[in-house]
Amino acid sequence: MRPGQILVADHNGVYVIKMVGDVRLTLCMSFDQFIDNMFADKAFCEVLFDLSEAEAIDSTTLGLMAKISILGEERVGARPLIFSPNESINRILDTMGFADIFIIVNELEKPIGVTQALASAGEQAVDEAQVKTKVIEAHKMLMCLNKDNEKIFTDLVNMLEAEQ
Numbered sequence: 001m002r003p004g005q006i007l008v009a010d011h012n013g014v015y016v017i018k019m020v021g022d023v024r025l026t027l028c029m030s031f032d033q034f035i036d037n038m039f040a041d042k043a044f045c046e047v048l049f050d051l052s053e054a055e056a057i058d059s060t061t062l063g064l065m066a067k068i069s070i071l072g073e074e075r076v077g078a079r080p081l082i083f084s085p086n087e088s089i090n091r092i093l094d095t096m097g098f099a100d101i102f103i104i105v106n107e108l109e110k111p112i113g114v115t116q117a118l119a120s121a122g123e124q125a126v127d128e129a130q131v132k133t134k135v136i137e138a139h140k141m142l143m144c145l146n147k148d149n150e151k152i153f154t155d156l157v158n159m160l161e162a163e164q
Contacts, residue, residue, distance in 0.1 A: 002022060002055060003021050003022060004021045004026070004056075005019070005021055005023075013041060013043030013044050015038050015047045016048050016050060017047065017068075018050040018051075023054055023061050024056075025060045025061075025135065028061065028064060028131065028134045028135065028138065029130060029131060029134060031061070032134050035067060035068055039075065044075065044076065047069075047072055047080035047081070049065065049081065049082040050083050051084040052086070056089075059153070062096055062138070063138025063140070063141040064134075065098075067138065069102055070101065079101060079102055081102070081105065082103070085106045090106070097149060100146075129164065132164060133164075135160060136161060139157050139160075
């Protein structure tokens, strides 16, 4: 598997987030900072996720995606779009309940252009306590989506909170 990357672009408040390769926890701090900056943009109006080159996405990243959808719905009243032609990724999205908070499509009329890559945790100083906090937050987002997610992630969240 290719190492994970999250590429981003924006134009007039429309944000494109492209995930490539094996997207894991190491990107959560920079991705969460990007999310904060995106929602600080007064022009923010829409988000499109391009998962066409994603090979795997971990639960922390899925939780941060859910955060974007939930906050976006609150802010502008619109659900983000996920472009994912990968059936294994689509099964994960379905299992997590993403059809309830995203619009999911497996084809687009036009290609998507993305320009800026987020830094991975390995490229910046990372505080382990901050990472744990982000992991807990991301998994709580998933837990609030449905009862199955709550059952799956309760023990993990409890364990991580006990370690803090």
